[in-house]
Amino acid sequence: MEKRNWLITGVSTGLGRAFAQAALAAGHTVVGTVRSEPDLRDFEQLAPGHAHGRLLDVTDDDAVESVVADVERNVGPLDVVIANAGYGLEGTFEETQLADVRRQFEVNVFGAMATLRAALPGMRRRRRGHLMAVTSMGGLMAVPGMSAYCGSKFALEGVLEALGKEVAQFGIHVTAIEPGSFRTDWAGRSMTRAERTVDDYDELFAPLREARRKASGNQLGDPAKAGEVVVRITSVARPPAHLVLGSDALRLVAAARTAVDDDIRAWETLSRTTDFPDGAQL
Numbered sequence: 396m397e398k399r400n401w402l403i404t405g406v407s408t409g410l411g412r413a414f415a416q417a418a419l420a421a422g423h424t425v426v427g428t429v430r431s432e433p434d435l436r437d438f439e440q441l442a443p444g445h446a447h448g449r450l451l452d453v454t455d456d457d458a459v460e461s462v463v464a465d466v467e468r469n470v471g472p473l474d475v476v477i478a479n480a481g482y483g484l485e486g487t488f489e490e491t492q493l494a495d496v497r498r499q500f501e502v503n504v505f506g507a508m509a510t511l512r513a514a515l516p517g518m519r520r521r522r523r524g525h526l527m528a529v530t531s532m533g534g535l536m537a538v539p540g541m542s543a544y545c546g547s548k549f550a551l552e553g554v555l556e557a558l559g560k561e562v563a564q565f566g567i568h569v570t571a572i573e574p575g576s577f578r579t580d581w582a583g584r585s586m587t588r589a590e591r592t593v594d595d596y597d598e599l600f601a602p603l604r605e606a607r608r609k610a611s612g613n614q615l616g617d618p619a620k621a622g623e624v625v626v627r628i629t630s631v632a633r634p635p636a637h638l639v640l641g642s643d644a645l646r647l648v649a650a651a652r653t654a655v656d657d658d659i660r661a662w663e664t665l666s667r668t669t670d671f672p673d674g675a676q677l
Contacts, residue, residue: 415622446471476525535573580611
């Protein structure tokens with residue numbers, strides 16, 4: 396396998412850490428972003444000389460641009476970039492404050508966009524590269540009590556799909572990584588939870604919140620195996636635009652897509668009534 400330079404945001408824990416460890420094990424050089432000096436030192440100790448840490452808040456656009464420029468100048472041209480940094484926000488739509496929703500989008504959507512956008516010009520000039528972002532099975536299906544999180548991941552899915560069609564002409568691949576439930580701390584200390592304020596949602600939402608808490612640490616997905624899969628797709632000629640990870644994600648995403656298809660078929664005749672008779676088809 397050709398040795399490549401990777402940039403992965405959010406490598407202190409979770410899937411970002413697993414992606415970085417798998418890439419390092421395969422002999423690649425990995426620049427990983429973290430939020431603290433102790434995390435930076437810890438990451439660099441994984442593979443001295445090959446693991447390079449950078450402090451970064453992905454919501455700081457100027458800092459993102461600066462870090463990417465520094466990496467290209469001092470580590471080498473970037474071949475693979477994974478916008479992984481993000482977090483979960485749990486709460487019903489009505490109970491979740493708009494300020495918290497905006498913060499969710501700042502990190503999960505705009506932080507990812509800033510990362511990919513900063514790396515894109517160099518890849519375009521070199522006519523090669525692989526841009527990835529971690530969305531979620533929640534970017535292709537939605538569950539009660541996660542409207543802000545799923546909304547951010549649906550938005551990122553749309554960005555990635557359009558981006559992939561724009562840059563394919565330059566030899567650049569774009570992949571949305573869509574994990575199911577993995578044994579990380581995403582549903583534990585990494586989860587932000589909206590305050591409960593409306594009793595009417597108790598019957599629906601209280602069991603969901605409790606079940607998610609109980610499942611934390613016992614999830615189905617193995618982060619190390621996810622890392623191996625992500626490394627594998629960077630070496631194939633035609634990597635997927637969508638990489639669903641985990642049998643739970645496969646099942647739930649398939650069910651959600653079937654539900655959409657069912658609506659389209661059920662209401663197809665009515666949908667067609669909105670056309671001009673002489674309009675132009677896209």
